Amino acid sequence: MKGILFLVFFMASALALAHARLKASEVIKIRSTNPGVKSGPCGGYPRVAAPAVVMPGQTLPVTWEETIYHPGRFEFYFSPAGDKNFTLLQTVPNDQKSQPLPHQYSTTVTIPNTPCNECTLQMIQVMTENPSNPTYYYSCADLQVKAPVSTPTPTPTPPSPTPSPTLPPVPQDDCSL
Numbered sequence: 668m669k670g671i672l673f674l675v676f677f678m679a680s681a682l683a684l685a686h687a688r689l690k691a692s693e694v695i696k697i698r699s700t701n702p703g704v705k706s707g708p709c710g711g712y713p714r715v716a717a718p719a720v721v722m723p724g725q726t727l728p729v730t731w732e733e734t735i736y737h738p739g740r741f742e743f744y745f746s747p748a749g750d751k752n753f754t755l756l757q758t759v760p761n762d763q764k765s766q767p768l769p770h771q772y773s774t775t776v777t778i779p780n781t782p783c784n785e786c787t788l789q790m791i792q793v794m795t796e797n798p799s800n801p802t803y804y805y806s807c808a809d810l811q812v813k814a815p816v817s818t819p820t821p822t823p824t825p826p827s828p829t830p831s832p833t834l835p836p837v838p839q840d841d842c843s844l
Contacts, residue, residue, distance in 0.1 A: 686703055686792055687732065687741065687806065688732060688734075689790050690730045692730065693719070694810075696719050697806065698808065698809065699712045699806070702732070704805045705803065706805070708753065708789055709787065710805055710807075714785065715809045718786075718808075719808075720811045720813055721810055723779070723812055725777070727777075729774055729788070729790075730773045731806065732770060732771050733761070733769060733772065734768060736768065737796060738761060740759060740760050740761055741760075741761060741790055742791045743758075743776050744756060744790075745787070748783065750807075753787075757776050761792075776788070778810070783812050786811060788807065788808045789806070789808075790807075791803050791804070
């Protein structure tokens with residue numbers, strides 16, 4: 668019986684640490700499924716081995732879930748430099764208070780026109796119960812932003828001049844008139 672109580676307590680405390688996380692997709696390669704990451708910028712999780720490759724200016728669908736409701740917002744940032752120099756892309760209000768948990772969200776973000784090999788898409792859940800001291804939860808995905816490889820259009824070769832038709836030689840008579 669004590670073992671069951673311990674297991675229930677352990678599971679409840681693990682859920683209490685959970686808040687929000689990005690969801691993986693073909694384009695979104697998340698670093699962790701842990702929704703309780705409180706240290707930024709990405710909780711110390713290593714970059715993924717094969718990040719998604721996107722084009723500069725591409726619009727990406729992003730989905731995430733919130734496992735415990737908190738008033739506040741979700742902020743999406745982009746770093747072209749391996750978790751440094753983040754730029755705010757978009758803010759989404761946390762507006763599903765009355766919906767059953769987990770709350771499912773989606774939006775689109777436009778990737779900047781900055782090519783980079785170690786880019787990061789970061790989501791921060793900003794909880795504002797205490798406006799003077801908000802709490803943050805982090806979730807990150809890795810990207811590479813590369814311009815499409817353009818193949819040069821081959822220069823057309825001018826057509827070869829068509830030779831004039833040649834007529835066979837006309838036989839000559841040896842007779843003179």
